[in-house]
Amino acid sequence: MSEQGARRGQEDDWWRQLYGEDGADGGADAGGGGAAGDAARSGAAPAAGTPSGAGPAHVGPADAADTLDERVASVLRTVGPPGWGDRDRPPPQPTPADAPDRAAPAGDASDRATPPGPAPDRPVPAQPVPDRPAPDRPAPPRGETPTVPVSPAEPPTRRVPVPPPPPSEPIPLKATGPGAPPPAPVVTYIGDRPPTYEAEPAALPAADPAALDELVPDTALEGARYGSLTLRAASQRGDSARYRGEVRRDALLTARFGAGRHALILVAVATGRPAVEGAHRAARDACGWIGSAVGRSCTQLAEDIRADRRGDLKAGLQRLTDRSYGKLRARALERGGPPEQYTAALRCLLLPADPDCRTRVFFGVGAGGLFRLRDGAWTDLEPVATDHGASAPTPATEARPGPGLPHGPGLPHGPGTAEYPVRPEPFLFHAAFARPGDALLLCSTGLAEPLRQEPAFAAHLAAQWSTPEPPGLVPFLATAQVRAKGHAKDRTAVAVWEA
The missing domain is CATH 3.60.40.10 (PPM-type phosphatase domain)
Incomplete structure (x- = not known):
């Protein structure tokens, strides 16, 4: 086999391990994953250095569900920041300086030590997925970032509705600004007191019916x-x-x-x-x-x-x-x-x-x-x-x-x-x-x-x-x-x- 063919076979093995193309169970009953699985199906002996049996250990449990959500989560766990793809735990949130009682969840230190992307010469192990049924929700559209659920430790922030703006005041008929002259007072009488x-x-x-013209x-x-x-x-x-x-x-x-x-x-x-x-x-x-x-x-x-x-x-x-x-x-x-x-x-x-x-x-x-x-x-x-x-x-x-x-x-x-x-x-x-x-x-x-x-x-x-x-x-x-x-x-x- 040429060098180019060997490299292409390694890439195919990596994608099969990532998406679990060997079957829904992906375990020993399906022949394992990667090259060992192919050899078992074809009747050939496994390659040297390849363990026999259940396949690579980083593929995950044998009973993991092969759904679109699991595939998206696997991709996020592989290429995303540490902690992405794990439904039980959101990505680590920065802790404010004035809140020392907020401790990071367990396992954050090891996740932060993991490099964010796969190395070119070795595959990145995938995080284990717990045995739980997939939630009944549609998958996010292609090209969009999925919504990260809020951690139970932190209650969701309550949005207070903004009250509508008050109605605008009616426009005065006369100018009332600083430069407007004050209205002149109405004068009805002259003197210190009103007339009697x-x-x-x-x-x-009194009217005379016979002389109304007067x-x-x-x-x-x-x-x-x-x-x-x-x-x-x-x-x-x-x-x-x-x-x-x-x-x-x-x-x-x-x-x-x-x-x-x-x-x-x-x-x-x-x-x-x-x-x-x-x-x-x-x-x-x-x-x-x-x-x-x-x-x-x-x-x-x-x-x-x-x-x-x-x-x-x-x-x-x-x-x-x-x-x-x-x-x-x-x-x-x-x-x-x-x-x-x-x-x-x-x-x-x-x-x-x-x-x-x-x-x-x-x-x-x-x-x-x-x-x-x-x-x-x-x-x-x-x-x-x-x-x-x-x-x-x-x-x-x-x-x-x-x-x-x-x-x-x-x-x-x-x-x-x-x-x-x-x-x-x-x-x-x-x-x-x-x-x-x-x-x-x-x-x-x-x-x-x-x-x-x-x-x-x-x-x-x-x-x-x-x-x-x-x-x-x-x-x-x-x-x-x-x-x-x-x-x-x-x-x-x-x-x-x-x-």
């Missing part, structure tokens, strides 16, 4: 923008009227006459006499009549404002005001009441829509307020009365219309014409030039009194209305209705911002 009455309406005014809402709100001006107007019942269920005595009228650059805007605010029946009707009539008079003369008034003819403006507006109060006096006589009761304080603003005209005209009669907000500070623009008395009534013969004609816009005639003045107080007139950034405020007595008497109230309004952009209708109303103790009258505010 409640802030919200409590009772509704009902007045609790709050009126209006706004507009023309050219360089922005208008905001609000009128509401005072705390006292809301508590007692009284009607709002303040009346508000906003009207536009004409169109385009020639349009003229009128804002009228009237307040009826306190504790007088029908005072809200007198305030509404005063606004309506002055509005009709200005509307009929809007073209001439707009020309006078653009040309800055203040003398003509004052004379014409005084005449229109006197006619309106004359109608109030006549209405009082028709109702059978004293004319001095059926009247109202009247204050008006004329605002041209022409962006090139910045003249703002104020006129009126009675108590109220006219202020200008410039650079965060208030200036009282209340004009000084020039006529210290009411204008003389026109004789009845001059005001009496011809036969078959209705009463004209002149002063009324009839008994009592010369007994009562046309206007209860002097006529007021003021014309001002508006600068960009200014805010002009026209208001009734209910807002003018706290603005003049309460510095904290005036400072709050100045801070709220000194913004680069004019406020909207709702923020404007919220600022105008801030309360102050001792001031519970109706409030009407008309503000004009100049761009």
Whole structure:
């Protein structure tokens, strides 16, 4: 036999010994393993130096089961690290330094002394397999490392389930980071204590089924923008009227006459006499009549404002005001009441829509307020009365219309014409030039009194209305209705911002 053939025979003998190809028993009954077994089957004598009988001692017990698991275990015991393939003992685990009471299982020292792989010139003895039935589990797929069972001495590590992450917090509508400004506190009143009455309406005014058109809402709100001006107007019942269920005595009228650059805007605010029946009707009539008079003369008034003819403006507006109060006096006589009761304080603003005209005209009669907000500070623009008395009534013969004609816009005639003045107080007139950034405020007595008497109230309004952009209708109303103790009258505010 050649050297190559002898080497191949040795390799075949090694594989037969490894996999036990001589039979399931692999013992003397099957003829042994390796070359001795082949010789027994062929009838030839065994080779010299080869023991006869049961075959090599390192093959294992004769009753070892020839299964796929046993073959895999045999391969692991042969080519793997020490201890692999032994089902009763896992590979040695490293003992932590802080656990000296963990001793290595018996036999680990001899296993660690065994080289991990077979020597090229001698076979590696296989570890004995105990006589026990193979476990009923499938073999691991080819190419994968089998799972090593956990030693009974060490209980398996318990895996604690990880709780799911908490739901994410909702995204705030406003920035809340370190650089975000803190929210401004809501101011409902000025002073060290709240006013006596409640802030919200409590009772509704009594209604007449036959005169439902005379009902007045609790709050009126209006706004507009023309050219360089922005208008905001609000009128509401005072705390006292809301508590007692009284009607709002303040009346508000906003009207536009004409169109385009020639349009003229009128804002009228009237307040009826306190504790007088029908005072809200007198305030509404005063606004309506002055509005009709200005509307009929809007073209001439707009020309006078653009040309800055203040003398003509004052004379014409005084005449229109006197006619309106004359109608109030006549209405009082028709109702059978004293004319001095059926009247109202009247204050008006004329605002041209022409962006090139910045003249703002104020006129009126009675108590109220006219202020200008410039650079965060208030200036009282209340004009000084020039006529210290009411204008003389026109004789009845001059005001009496011809036969078959209705009463004209002149002063009324009839008994009592010369007994009562046309206007209860002097006529007021003021014309001002508006600068960009200014805010002009026209208001009734209910807002003018706290603005003049309460510095904290005036400072709050100045801070709220000194913004680069004019406020909207709702923020404007919220600022105008801030309360102050001792001031519970109706409030009407008309503000004009100049761009």
